Amino acid sequence: MGTRVSYPAEVKMKAVKMRLAGVPVKEVLKELNIRNKTQLKTWMKWYKAGELHRFDQPVGKQYSFGKGPEEENETEKLKAENRYLKQQIEGLKKVRRIGEEVVPETAVELVEELKNSLPVREICRHLGIARSTYYRWRRQSREETSKQAIERKIGTLCRNHKFRYGYRKITALLKREMLINHKAVQRMMQKYGWQCRVKVKKRRQTGQPCHITDNLLKGDFQADQPLQxxxxxxxxxxxxxxxxxxxxxxxxxxxxxxxxxxxxxxxxxxxxxxxxxxxxxxxxxxxxxxxxxxxxxxxxxxxxxxxxxxxxxxxxxxxxxxxxxxxxxxxxxxxxxxxxxxxxxxxxxxxxxxxxxxxxxxxxxxxxxxxxxxxxxxxxxxx
CATH class of the missing domain: 3.30.420.10 (Ribonuclease H-like superfamily/Ribonuclease H)
Structure with missing residues (x-):
């Protein structure tokens, strides 16, 4: 006989609200890690009958009609919540195949979801990963998200200027809003082919001078003031x-x-x-x-x-x-x-x-x- 699972009242109410919002049964079961759709039907029945007090009843016990528990046992309630959290972790290990072959994105998402109810150390122990590994994965995840945002910003700037700017000018525009290295911008632009179009270099044969007046500039194209x-x-x-x-x-x-x-x-x-x-x-x-x-x-x-x-x-x-x-x-x-x-x-x-x-x-x-x-x-x- 399988182990009976006790779901907290908050989970039951969330499941009911998701169904009322039109979320399919399969998605509700997957999202909240509920074993059987019959449980969801029972909760819907209680909700429609106005028997919300039954959401708090322990497994195997039914309250009298219209009555709730006379005294709440805080210890039993915590035990029920712990059983539910453990069930979530065990279910994710089987369905998402995390544990020995843990997926970083899934592990980070799971810890972020459960860390308000369980210590991070305890969640990582159930997942079979070191706590330092979780923090490293979380940092990499945030860096990846930040990198994608920068790539989108670079792409927008390149398109707005019709790919006339090279990586140096794009870097200059980005530095108005953030601190970024020009080499990183160059790599991102090369990755997506956003470089400035290369100009064709033309060469002409030199000829004999026809002296009308001297070359006063002599290659010095710097001026100290306008119209000089x-x-x-x-x-x-x-x-x-x-x-x-x-x-x-x-x-x-x-x-x-x-x-x-x-x-x-x-x-x-x-x-x-x-x-x-x-x-x-x-x-x-x-x-x-x-x-x-x-x-x-x-x-x-x-x-x-x-x-x-x-x-x-x-x-x-x-x-x-x-x-x-x-x-x-x-x-x-x-x-x-x-x-x-x-x-x-x-x-x-x-x-x-x-x-x-x-x-x-x-x-x-x-x-x-x-x-x-x-x-x-x-x-x-x-x-």
Whole structure:
């Protein structure tokens, strides 16, 4: 004959409430580790008949109708609760196969559920594991949960910025809310393929210099104040119904694009239109460009002098001399047209995409060299 099990009144009431909430019988039995569904039917019968006092009656004893125990025996009640807890542990050992082949997740869940009723040492003894093992599993479980939350946060940031940021910038954003190492962020991004798209490196053959003016920058792209050093260049936009060009001027102090023009004709008037957007320049302002025909033209050189700008030019065929503006144009294409695969679209969409990106670049996109601030915010803080 099997051992008769006594269930505490709290378990009986919880089972009844679960059934009233529509929880299937099998789930109730599994959740509360109840042996027989007949017991559950009996408790439901008592509940519907208003005989709630019968939930406290011991095994093998029935109270008179409408009457409960005259005196509660605290010792017997504790014994009944202990028998129920032991039954839960023994049942989980058989059904979930924990014990010799204990599952860490199940063990942690079980101890957390029972530790208010039994000492952790006693529960671990029944499970056949050391208490230190339980605490180690619990710590690992919490670390795993925290790691998953960080991974979700990284994925959200990568998607929000359309995978334009590498692990360094994602780390900078995360450090606004938490303490995290950049190597951990890099590993997580590599795990899910969230890295920034790699830019294709292009090389050009160097040519003979055509001396118009000296290279005053000489590779020094640092500026101490706004509008001290400017760089300009033209890039192709072959993504629409016709060939378009972008002429832009960048301030090396914070990398901000302070002037730009979009057109379908790469002539002197095109770059003059970009130059005309500059105003109130300080004395000694340097404007650096390559040796393109539009920049070496008489009209452009004259317009530069009239604005009091000192002209500087790269050596022929050496784009590295103007690396900052070249990098901006590369980022623009990589983070918009190449990323979104806009290789054949309308002229209006090309223009709108460029305008939107320049606004994003100036006001939203953070840069590591600017203490992880966007260019406009960095300039305002510096002021």
């Amino acid at each position: 050093k400017l760089v300009t260049d033209i890039t192709y936009l072959p993504f629409g119904q016709k060939q378009l060009y972008l002429s832009s001027i960048q301030d090396l102090f914070n990398g901000e694009i302070i002037a730009y023009s979009i057109g379908d004709c790469q002539d002197t008037n095109f770059v003059l239109d970009t130059l005309s957007q500059l105003s109130s320049l300080p004395e000694g302002c340097i404007l650096h460009s390559d040796q393109g025909s539009v920049y070496t033209s008489h009209a452009y050189q004259q317009a530069v002098k009239e604005k009091g700008i000192i002209m500087s030019m790269s050596r022929k065929g050496t784009p590295a001399d103007n690396a900052s503006i070249e990098s901006f144009h590369s980022s623009l294409k990589s983070e918009t047209f190449y990323l979104d695969k806009l290789d054949s679209t309308t002229t209006a969409i090309v223009e709108q995409t460029v305008e939107n990106y320049i606004h994003y670049y100036n006001h939203i996109r953070i840069q590591a060299k600017l203490n992880n601030q966007p260019p406009v915010a960095y300039r305002q803080l510096a002021a």
